[in-house]
Amino acid sequence: MSHERMTARTAAVLSMMAAVLCFASAEAQVTRPLLQDGKAALYQRVIAVPGARLAEDATNPADSRIVPPFSTYYVYARDTVGGDQWLQVGTDSNGATDGWMPADQAVDWKQTLTVAFRDPAQHDRVLLFSERDALKKLLDENDAATYRRLREQAAAGDMEDSPVIAIQPEHNVDIRRDFYLVPILSHEDVLVSGQQGRLLRVATVPLQDSAEIARTFRTGLVFVIDSTISMRPYIDATRAVMQRVYRSIEAAELSERASFGLVAFRDSTDAVPGLEYVTRTFASLDDGSSGEEFLTRIEAVEPSTVSSQGFNEDAYAGVEAAIRSIDWSGYYARYVIVITDAGPRARDDSLSSTGLDAASLSRLAADKDIAIGVFHLKTPAGADNHDYAESEYRRLSAVSGIGEFYYPVPTGDVDRFETALTALTEQLTAQVRAAASGQPPVQRASSSTGDTQLEAFQDKVSRLGYGLRMRYLQEQSGEGVPSLFNAWVVDRDFDEPSVRDLDVRALLTRDQLSDLHEVLRQVLITAEEGALAPDDFLDELQSLAATISRDPQAARTATRAMGGQSLADLGYMREYLDGLPYRSEVMNLDLSIWEQWPAQRQFEFINQLDGKVAYYRALHDNVDLWVSLDGGPVDGDSVYPLLLEALP
Amino acid sequence: MARQMSTINGYSRCGGQLSPPALIGIVIVAVIILAVIYLVVSEPETEPVPEPVPESERPLESVAPAESAKERGDTAREIIDELRSREGSIDYAAAYDRAQQFRTEARSADALLMYFFAARGGYAPAAFDLAALYDPNHHSGDPGLAEEPDAFQAYRWYRAARDAGHEAAEERIAALRTWAEDAAGAGDAEAERLLLQWENPSEE
Numbered sequence: 080m081s082h083e084r085m086t087a088r089t090a091a092v093l094s095m096m097a098a099v100l101c102f103a104s105a106e107a108q109v110t111r112p113l114l115q116d117g118k119a120a121l122y123q124r125v126i127a128v129p130g131a132r133l134a135e136d137a138t139n140p141a142d143s144r145i146v147p148p149f150s151t152y153y154v155y156a157r158d159t160v161g162g163d164q165w166l167q168v169g170t171d172s173n174g175a176t177d178g179w180m181p182a183d184q185a186v187d188w189k190q191t192l193t194v195a196f197r198d199p200a201q202h203d204r205v206l207l208f209s210e211r212d213a214l215k216k217l218l219d220e221n222d223a224a225t226y227r228r229l230r231e232q233a234a235a236g237d238m239e240d241s242p243v244i245a246i247q248p249e250h251n252v253d254i255r256r257d258f259y260l261v262p263i264l265s266h267e268d269v270l271v272s273g274q275q276g277r278l279l280r281v282a283t284v285p286l287q288d289s290a291e292i293a294r295t296f297r298t299g300l301v302f303v304i305d306s307t308i309s310m311r312p313y314i315d316a317t318r319a320v321m322q323r324v325y326r327s328i329e330a331a332e333l334s335e336r337a338s339f340g341l342v343a344f345r346d347s348t349d350a351v352p353g354l355e356y357v358t359r360t361f362a363s364l365d366d367g368s369s370g371e372e373f374l375t376r377i378e379a380v381e382p383s384t385v386s387s388q389g390f391n392e393d394a395y396a397g398v399e400a401a402i403r404s405i406d407w408s409g410y411y412a413r414y415v416i417v418i419t420d421a422g423p424r425a426r427d428d429s430l431s432s433t434g435l436d437a438a439s440l441s442r443l444a445a446d447k448d449i450a451i452g453v454f455h456l457k458t459p460a461g462a463d464n465h466d467y468a469e470s471e472y473r474r475l476s477a478v479s480g481i482g483e484f485y486y487p488v489p490t491g492d493v494d495r496f497e498t499a500l501t502a503l504t505e506q507l508t509a510q511v512r513a514a515a516s517g518q519p520p521v522q523r524a525s526s527s528t529g530d531t532q533l534e535a536f537q538d539k540v541s542r543l544g545y546g547l548r549m550r551y552l553q554e555q556s557g558e559g560v561p562s563l564f565n566a567w568v569v570d571r572d573f574d575e576p577s578v579r580d581l582d583v584r585a586l587l588t589r590d591q592l593s594d595l596h597e598v599l600r601q602v603l604i605t606a607e608e609g610a611l612a613p614d615d616f617l618d619e620l621q622s623l624a625a626t627i628s629r630d631p632q633a634a635r636t637a638t639r640a641m642g643g644q645s646l647a648d649l650g651y652m653r654e655y656l657d658g659l660p661y662r663s664e665v666m667n668l669d670l671s672i673w674e675q676w677p678a679q680r681q682f683e684f685i686n687q688l689d690g691k692v693a694y695y696r697a698l699h700d701n702v703d704l705w706v707s708l709d710g711g712p713v714d715g716d717s718v719y720p721l722l723l724e725a726l727p
Numbered sequence: 728m729a730r731q732m733s734t735i736n737g738y739s740r741c742g743g744q745l746s747p748p749a750l751i752g753i754v755i756v757a758v759i760i761l762a763v764i765y766l767v768v769s770e771p772e773t774e775p776v777p778e779p780v781p782e783s784e785r786p787l788e789s790v791a792p793a794e795s796a797k798e799r800g801d802t803a804r805e806i807i808d809e810l811r812s813r814e815g816s817i818d819y820a821a822a823y824d825r826a827q828q829f830r831t832e833a834r835s836a837d838a839l840l841m842y843f844f845a846a847r848g849g850y851a852p853a854a855f856d857l858a859a860l861y862d863p864n865h866h867s868g869d870p871g872l873a874e875e876p877d878a879f880q881a882y883r884w885y886r887a888a889r890d891a892g893h894e895a896a897e898e899r900i901a902a903l904r905t906w907a908e909d910a911a912g913a914g915d916a917e918a919e920r921l922l923l924q925w926e927n928p929s930e931e
Binding site: 299607610611612613664667668669672675676678679680682686689692693694697698701722724725 | 788789790793794798799800803807808819835837838839841844861864871872873874877879880882883902916917920921923924
């Protein structure tokens with residue numbers, strides 16, 4: 080080897096070492112959450128109880144703010160101040176802390192397990208008991224008749240003098256589409272009519288009776304649409320979107336929970352009589368409670384045949400009509416969506432029929448708890464008007480504490496408008512569905528559409544929807560905040576114990592799933608080679624376990640202590656699987672005589688591994704499936720409720 | 728007083744001096760006690776209350792050893808070893824031919840190993856045939872050879888076949904998707920998971 084080549088190689092090695100050292104040093108500087116006892120990679124997690132407060136400093140608890148119930152945190156430090164235990168918490172695991180919380184306002188959540196109810200159309204509804212012993216007694220005595228009677232009573236709303244405090248909502252909510260959180264705090268094995276089942280202690284806020292929600296938590300949305308001459312394609316697109324919205328609402332049996340209205344506006348008929356009207360209500364929220372009625376009524380919306388004066392229209396007249404003339408009573412969540420390509424007539428404009436400005440209208444809306452959103456179609460024809468219109472509509476759509484619900488559509492692109500309106504209506508429909516479920520609200524990160532302005536708009540809609548649901552829960556509880564309580568459920572029904580009524584799901588973070596995928600992928604490669612040349616398989620597995628373990632010592636002692644030869648015995652993924660109410664077939668298969676197995680059986684083992692590896696990869700890469708509990712964008716701390724059976 | 732003492736003394740000597748009627752009385756009492764004990768003890772036996780077995784305490788699953796070298800696929804493994812030990816690139820076409828031959832001879836374990844070996848090596852016909860073995864739309868259920876359909880495996884190996892240039896694979900993948908959509912619609916959780924593969928842009 081020449082001196083030059085040696086020098087080059089030495090330099091390369093040194094630079095690699097330097098890079099590794101820099102990386103290691105950067106990694107060392109990141110503060111990580113506290114680890115769970117006896118774990119090398121699992122951090123301490125807690126859930127905030129309703130009314131929990133977060134202070135900047137544990138020594139100054141007066142300066143604190145209330146956090147949403149069920150907010151989940153990592154624990155970074157524990158300290159005692161004035162005799163009280165405090166936790167330093169953060170929403171992610173990368174070192175950013177949010178503040179200090181009294182320990183008695185947080186619940187430990189070690190295994191991040193959550194309940195996912197199954198479709199009640201296909202199963203009996205699950206009962207939530209206030210006392211463990213009451214449910215355990217029924218199980219021990221196999222008292223199906225009493226359980227059945229309690230369910231009938233609960234379904235009829237009769238829970239006085241009953242050990243049942245709540246019943247699963249009547250309508251199905253798919254946790255993968257509309258995320259909700261019913262954390263499992265502990266679990267035990269039980270027999271339900273002779274079938275192995277699980278008795279779960281869950282934390283929950285009061286689940287609302289679905290009939291009560293249908294009556295009180297209804298959503299009303301009124302479109303205020305510009306029907307002047309240039310608006311035909313947007314009116315048609317709105318009609319098309321609304322047809323789809325009603326179909327999806329009716330399919331989900333949510334018709335009673337959401338209603339739509341439509342007010343059209345033009346401009347001063349004094350100035351241009353041919354415009355026929357300044358505002359006209361084509362459908363009130365009452366009309367819109369029937370999809371058929373609403374769609375028939377909006378068929379009549381036609382753009383004017385004459386032009387108005389100037390580029391501004393009397394948009395504020397339309398907004399005022401929607402706020403004042405529509406009967407909003409009976410609608411808890413209230414939205415007005417303005418769709419226009421023109422600027423509004425300002426207060427001092429002689430052609431303004433209202434004499435109102437954006438700020439006054441915004442206040443008027445806020446007084447009635449109505450949120451205003453604006454789709455501003457920035458057509459090339461109105462280029463000179465865009466800046467003025469945008470500043471007005473931003474003011475009009477400002478919601479305190481959240482921001483402006485303003486979405487500009489560049490060049491007035493009809494497809495983009497339709498896509499955005501579809502996304503918004505789908506999001507609102509999802510909120511309706513989540514509210515109808517009676518589950519505690521959880522903020523969901525917006526999906527990645529590639530349209531950052533739409534994502535920002537949807538984030539605000541998400542925050543607004545979350546705020547509304549929280550306020551609703553607080554009002555319903557009558558005590559300012561809903562109380563968190565323990566409830567006990569069993570995952571099977573006495574009458575059909577072979578089928579589960581609910582699933583236990585593990586809330587895995589995206590980083591954890593990535594870890595699981597990588598470990599399992601390496602095991603898979605080793606196992607595939609172990610099928611072709613079985614003699615070295617166990618040695619290879621053991622070496623691999625030592626290589627990938629975060630805690631090699633633990634991997635070595637595990638094998639000695641257990642004396643077994645399964646993947647679990649070898650230490651694979653023990654951190655994730657320990658203590659779960661789940662026995663993994665693939666992890667607990669005795670591999671000690673692998674080389675004597677029939678080839679067919681070896682491939683069954685390999686195929687099980689391979690199916691999971693492929694599923695994890697697909698799950699990881701499907702960003703839309705992940706939920707950020709802090710409402711932020713999808714990242715390594717975002718979670719997915721993985722079915723226990725889908726674990727390795 | 729003396730009688731009382733005697734009785735006490737009699738008991739203390741294990742009944743050696745008890746009269747026959749007293750003995751009969753004791754036997755009757757003993758029988759009753761035994762009968763009660765029997766009833767108490769036997770009651771749970773008529774209605775046993777099984778205890779749930781905690782997940783962590785359940786025994787390891789194990790697999791019975793193969794009954795023959797044929798079931799283990801020893802011949803295929805020897806061939807694989809030999810093909811790997813040759814100089815130059817591995818002749819996967821030859822491995823595939825042997826797989827076909829083993830299948831004709833109903834040597835399932837050997838055939839499965841040879842298909843897998845050739846498919847893993849990137850040989851398109853082997854990947855396609857291996858996929859078809861698992862394909863729920865084309866499953867033959869040959870004994871010892873992918874006895875149960877496995878849509879994940881079918882998808883995996885059709886993709887490998889397609890990527891290696893097998894023209895018919897794309898059509899099979901499309902048909903598999905239709906199958907998965909139907910099965911997921913009927914509540915099949917595995918099929919639902921498989922569908923994610925198509926939703927993942929990096930996979931297609």
